[in-house]
Amino acid sequence: MKAALLQLNVSDDPLGNLPRTVEMVEQAADMGAAFILTPEVTNCVSTNRAHQQSVLSLEQDEPTLAAVRQIASEKGVHILIGSLALKTGEPDGRFANRSFLVCPRGDIIGRYDKIHMFDVAIDNTETYRESSGYRPGERAVLARAEFAMVGMAICYDMRFPRLADALVTAGAQILTYPSAFSPVTGAAHWHSLLRARAIEAGAWVLAPAQTGTHSSAQHKTRDTYGHSLAVNPWGEVVLDAGTAPGIYVFDLDLEKVAEARRRIPSRENARPFEAP
DSSP states (O other), rough: EEEEEEEEOOOOOHHHHHHHHHHHHHHHHHHTTTTTEETTTTOOOOOOOHHHHHHBBBGGGGGHHHHHHHHHHHHHOEEEEEEEBBOOTTTTTTTTTEEEEEEESEEEEEEOOOSOOOOOSSSSOOEEEEEGOOOOOOOOOOESSSOOEEHHHHHGGGOOHHHHHHHTTTTTTTTOOBBOOHHHIIIIIIHHHHHHHHHHSOOOOOOOBBBEEEOOOSSOOEEEOOOOOOOOTTEEEEEEOOTTTEEEEEETHHHHHHHHHSSHHHHHOOOOOOOO
8 A cells, every 4th residue: 555654844833834734635645645644743843832822722623633534534545643732621731742543434543642751951952841841641552544553652752662562562563653853863863763663563663754944933943853754664764755845655565564573573582581
């Protein structure tokens, strides 16, 4: 089957971003992609919490989610919305970073809140405290699409192989890591981490990404790494989107999962052991 990774460069204006996102999703379907994936925070890239409070929506009111569900139904395709930044109604005001898998009926068949928060100090000038604005999820999610079992994760989750292991143990054939990755850590670790997850799991790893400098009318801009990747279960990169926004179509051969696991049956060979 054909699948497509959408590499986006969105601003901090959800309604302003929506027409281009809709256009690209529709174009991907018209290009023959039966599984279309968008990046993390598809609706809004922003680090300003006050601005997010003014422009974000609750899930039931989110226009990007409604539009993508309609496209999935009209085009008869599966769509992974890598994530949306959403209001939650929680007393502390924190948002959810939530991924959605939508089936060809337009129904949501997978809903995952990012578990691991990106709380890091990369250097003296680049510091992130994701947990100050977002509440972490608590549950791993495996979604049953019509064509495969999809293990849902988001961005920083890729650094935690126990999550991938739990998803594959539960039956995942595809692991998704939609991202808005830092350029510094992206250059150092992006390809290595995603290839490692694919090799360890014997699964496809699909990572649609935000890219470039994200504009803001009033607030600090942010840069992301790009390089949306599709990695097959043998650890081979079959698609690297570079840094240009666009629609990137590739062949998703699920027979590669059984082939890789047969050649290197590491999960069957795993043994219990006493920790040091």
